[in-house]
Amino acid sequence: MKPSIPKVHEGVGFAHGKIILMGEHAVVYGHDAIAWPLLSSHVKTIAKQVSSSHIHSSLFDGVLEQAPVYLKTFILQLQDALDLQGVDLTITSDLPLGAGLGSSAAIAGSITAACFDLCHQPLPLADRLKWIHVFETSVHGNPSGVDGFMTSTQSPIVFNKIKGFQTIQTPIQGFLVIAHSQVFGSTKEAVALVARYVKQHGMKQVDELGKFVQQAKLFLTQGNLVGLGRLMFQAHQALKELGVSHPQVDRMVEQALTAGALGAKLTGGGLGGCVIALFQDAQHAQALLKQWNVQGYAPGWVLDLHHG
Ligand code: PMV
Numbered sequence: 001m002k003p004s005i006p007k008v009h010e011g012v013g014f015a016h017g018k019i020i021l022m023g024e025h026a027v028v029y030g031h032d033a034i035a036w037p038l039l040s041s042h043v044k045t046i047a048k049q050v051s052s053s054h055i056h057s058s059l060f061d062g063v064l065e066q067a068p069v070y071l072k073t074f075i076l077q078l079q080d081a082l083d084l085q086g087v088d089l090t091i092t093s094d095l096p097l098g099a100g101l102g103s104s105a106a107i108a109g110s111i112t113a114a115c116f117d118l119c120h121q122p123l124p125l126a127d128r129l130k131w132i133h134v135f136e137t138s139v140h141g142n143p144s145g146v147d148g149f150m151t152s153t154q155s156p157i158v159f160n161k162i163k164g165f166q167t168i169q170t171p172i173q174g175f176l177v178i179a180h181s182q183v184f185g186s187t188k189e190a191v192a193l194v195a196r197y198v199k200q201h202g203m204k205q206v207d208e209l210g211k212f213v214q215q216a217k218l219f220l221t222q223g224n225l226v227g228l229g230r231l232m233f234q235a236h237q238a239l240k241e242l243g244v245s246h247p248q249v250d251r252m253v254e255q256a257l258t259a260g261a262l263g264a265k266l267t268g269g270g271l272g273g274c275v276i277a278l279f280q281d282a283q284h285a286q287a288l289l290k291q292w293n294v295q296g297y298a299p300g301w302v303l304d305l306h307h308g
Pocket of ligand 1: 025028146187
């Protein structure tokens with residue numbers, strides 16, 4: 001009988017993306033944000049113990065020494081905390097970067113979970129969020145924490161960086177089309193742009209967005225889909241005023257309304273990225289997704305707001 005080869009232990013970590021229904025940017029200034037997990041997206045990291053660290057991903061493939069500085073610093077900090085001499089990480093993700101879907105938080109979450117699993121260490125949610133926050137701070141400066149939270153939870157929530165989170169219970173029946181404009185936005189740039197806007201013009205526009213979120217919460221409780229759609233469009237106008245939209249994104253919002261959407265807006269940081277459009281029925285939502293895919297706006301999803 002052949003001697004059995006001892007199986008090398010691998011650590012595995014998972015995460016998913018998110019969409020912000022309402023409240024992006026305002027959430028950085030202490031307002032609420034309403035967000036849904038994008039459970040059909042998948043980010044996975046496999047970690048193996050090695051003597052010298054490597055990363056394999058579509059973003060970067062090579063030795064850790066040559067990795068982008070934010071990634072290298074993060075992994076070295078994790079190695080230090082877990083007393084790991086070296087780690088070989090294989091990261092796979094179907095989330096586009098710079099799309100407003102929380103991909104950087106999801107990558108950080110999956111790497112953290114994989115490294116902790118490799119070391120047989122428990123990873124309470126608070127610790128996972130703390131590590132994602134470390135990564136997000138170096139990637140985009142002043143994160144509210146909504147992305148980190150959403151990539152680690154299964155339910156739609158109202159998130160507030162001071163008050164914490166609340167799970168959403170809603171009778172609402174509706175479908176959201178999500179599609180990528182093919183314009184890659186930088187959340188860091190968008191957050192900095194809003195900060196400049198606030199410095200020049202004050203908080204009026206941001207507070208306006210915050211008010212839309214409060215109304216949207218009410219409409220979600222009442223199951224008022226039409227009202228919610230109208231608010232989404234108003235929120236888009238406010239985000240446009242803040243300077244974080246993009247002509248391509250505005251065109252997609254117009255197309256969605258022409259296709260019968262109750263409302264549409266950018267989602268996430270903006271300056272490109274994804275558009276979300278709200279429909280009462282799945283057929284019209286699927287038809288718009290098909291139209292957008294033909295036009296090259298991909299990837300895309302239809303999210304059933306009732307069933308997740
Ligand atoms: O672009 P994303 O997916 O990172 O979403 C960012 C959401 C913002 O409100 C713009 C920033 C934040 O940290 O909340």
